[in-house]
Amino acid sequence: MTEPKPHEDTQKGISRRNFMKNTGLVAGGLVGGSLFGGLLTNQLQKPGAPINSETEGSHLLEARTFFSNSEDFLILSAATERLFPTDDLGPGAIELGVPYFIDRQLAGEWGMNAKEYMKGPFLQIGAVDAYESQADSTQDQGPNAETQVPTPAFRYQTPMTRGDIFLEGVQALEQTAQEKFETNFRKLEPQQQDEILQMFDDGKAKMNGVASTTFFNLLLQTTIEGAYADPVYGGNRNMEGWRMKEFPGPRMSYTADIEKEDFIVMKPESLRNYQGH
């Protein structure tokens, strides 16, 4: 359950129900699709053009490039699955490729805080901790609220990069599991894993350098991002996250549909489809 499934399994794992849902398009879906039809057709005519992640070879992109210790990666995977579990609506975090998404994010500029102000001094004052624990309400506000990540914000005041925080964080998950249940995090029952994750969410777990809430917020943010970001980043495998949410992916135009009363389900298309080269 807690191990990421190899990619091949996922291919077979697409449920009959999802298949039916995704092919049972309403007429409106074809309107959006037809605008891009020419481009798509051209792509399909190119032999071997990898236009979506279902084609041979995309699983070659799934390997760890940030977590050197496989156990850390498996703990991370188990945690993401509890935050976004498989259910009758569709796949959970592991099946969507979320752990690989997070691994890649941490290996890049975001994980290295390349564009953040990282000069000292780093003051750890009371107000920062207080802020982190009440941070939930900040997400829905501001002129761009509709476009913000739906996870708690926090005031970042640590010399640790996000990559550092994740490494400390997964080890702290393991440590907490040992202290509380005397076993590995991965071997715990789902409810026990939830108990530990709740401790992190509440800022009650022990962590070096940052409050456990800080790690938890990043974990939750990246789990959701991994479920729903374009598949090019390694998550949202086969656009299954988008299918569950009835999200069509990037499209050129909705002018013909914007005034329509009925809800329109469209077959999702990826950035790769959209750019078409």
Next chain:
Amino acid sequence: MAKKLKKVDVVVVGSGWAGGVVSAELAKAGYQVVTLERGKKQDRQDYVGVKDELRYTDRYEMMQNLSPETITSRVKIEDTALPVRTRAEMMAGTDLGGGSVHWAGATYRWRAIDFELRSKTIERYGKEKIPEGMTIQDWGITYDEMEPYYDKWEKTAGISGEPDPLGDKRSSDYPNPPMLASPAVKLFKETTERMGYHPFQVAAGNLSRAYTNPDGEKLNACMFCSYCTMYGCDFTAKSDPLATVIPTARKTGNCEIRTNSLVRRVLHKDGKATGVMFTDTRTGIEYEQPADVVVLGAFSFTNNRLLMLSKIGTQYDPTTRKGTIGRNFNGQFNITFLGARGYFEKKKFNLYMGAGALGGTMSDFAGDNFDHSNVDFINGGGIEMRQYGDGAISTNHVPSGTPKWGPEFKKNSIHYANRSLVAWYTPAVMSWWHNYVDLDPTYKDEYGDPLLRITNRYTDHDRNMAKFGIEKCSEIMKEMGADIIDEDEVPEEFDHIYSGGHYAGGIIMGADPETSAVNNYLQMWEMDNLFVVGGSAFPQFGGHHPTSTIGALAYRAAEGVEKYLNNGGQLAEAKQKTLNA
């Protein structure tokens, strides 16, 4: 030793709506202009086919890299300010065209009362209506005087809209008709109309049809693709400087635009600006650009910081309440844009479609359109229901009581993905003696220069206003037929999240040099050939989105620069002291 460049008539810092408009107008008038932009070169082609929510919305692709420089932030004068370190906490647009490229497109003129807020409030409600410590003031310019500049900017930008039934007098209609209304927008408009209000379609920088502006720039019709706010437009269908004033400036042959050029000082001698010093951020080479006139048309933070680093004018001191540089910091933060979210069980909306400024709005609770005798605040704001076009990552609204992770979260976030609408209040923000900007004593940028420090806290006035707006939005949402309504909570205090770009003040306009830094032509009282243009000039924040006011002020300033180049001297007469707190 800085390399000295050839002297020009005008050097402009910044290339957004402020710097871009000024550059285009002066270049058109035949002046030699150099425009300096700290960010990289880009054009409309850079936004074709890049509809990537993670990259633009969640990783802030179009925002300033904070690694070399950010701001610090605190609530009270006695607090230690901390740096705002991540782009999730501090959004400021960058690259050619500035923050004006990623804007949503919502266009509102500020109201007549906004420009004369102090005197009109006293006139109608008496002096006691303004609490001690509130430092609001008149702008030194009236709405009627601003109107031609609003009109001009709206035509340059090709704004698509219908008039506000409760709006002030206009000399002409918007150049383009309003956008199509989605069912959600129709529901908002029909409901509020039934309630006796006066709804209208949000005026949009997202164009309702193909349009050629008076400068000959061509824009296309918006296709509701939803990749709008936080993005550059795929189709040149959102009005921004890259589509309008920048090509206009370029084709005159009189304007040189230099990107990767970070201006670090305004150079001055004997009370006159002589030019600017900037660093090419690719090579590290320093340059001096001499000019007859210097225009700071950068983001409000940059305008403030450049004057402070260049030691121009007198820094505002909250203990004496004297000094004009850094005075009246204001903006829309987490106590604004609050309202109510409704969840609809029987109705699904196509919320993945949309446009930055697609929406319905009303001004019944804006400005002085309602009687303030029995409310404990002044001014007001719009109420909006917008359909930006939801991204998959950002759409996880769940009714309160739903856990924020786990099975129930997953189920509800998917169930409600296309079933929730939000109405919010966009209140004006008053200025207070304790909200200001200065240089931080501790934190430095990559060159060793101090960061800008923001001191900003909320008052009961702010909280009363927010609470009022939430109640009105909640009533509307109920009438719209929502099955579950979640009202926003009024925050206790400022959360140090600088999101949305509505941060203003510090180098404010006015008629009195004791309480304002620039006159009504955006010309510094203390330095005739230095103009400071943009949101930095707002003495307080109006109750609607700010972009068109910045565009209008830029046209006003361009006219001022030209007058100065012809005749010299101060362009406005200093009035006697305003009664200020």
